[in-house]
Amino acid sequence: MKKTIVNCPQCGKVVVWETGNRFRPFCSERCKLIDLGQWAAESYRIPENEKQEDEPHEDDKKDERKDKKKDTKKDEW
Numbered sequence: 486m487k488k489t490i491v492n493c494p495q496c497g498k499v500v501v502w503e504t505g506n507r508f509r510p511f512c513s514e515r516c517k518l519i520d521l522g523q524w525a526a527e528s529y530r531i532p533e534n535e536k537q538e539d540e541p542h543e544d545d546k547k548d549e550r551k552d553k554k555k556d557t558k559k560d561e562w
């Protein structure tokens with residue numbers, strides 16, 4: 486029997502092209518869904534980037550709060 490081997494377009498994994506593989510040319514359902522939903526994945530990346538940008542700001546706020554707490558403690562003493 487001849488086996489056609491292809492590379493998964495999503496992850497590049499070697500996939501045996503067979504009728505039993507309903508996700509071909511992808512290696513798995515996951516890769517197929519990822520490839521089909523790339524537009525969705527790209528739209529998800531935007532909020533992720535925003536979150537990453539917000540994280541340092543949150544840290545700054547936390548630091549400010551810590552400083553304020555220190556100040557209040559000083560006032561209490």
Ligand SMILES: [Zn+2]
Pocket residue numbers: 493494495496497498511512513516
């Ligand atoms: Zn794959």
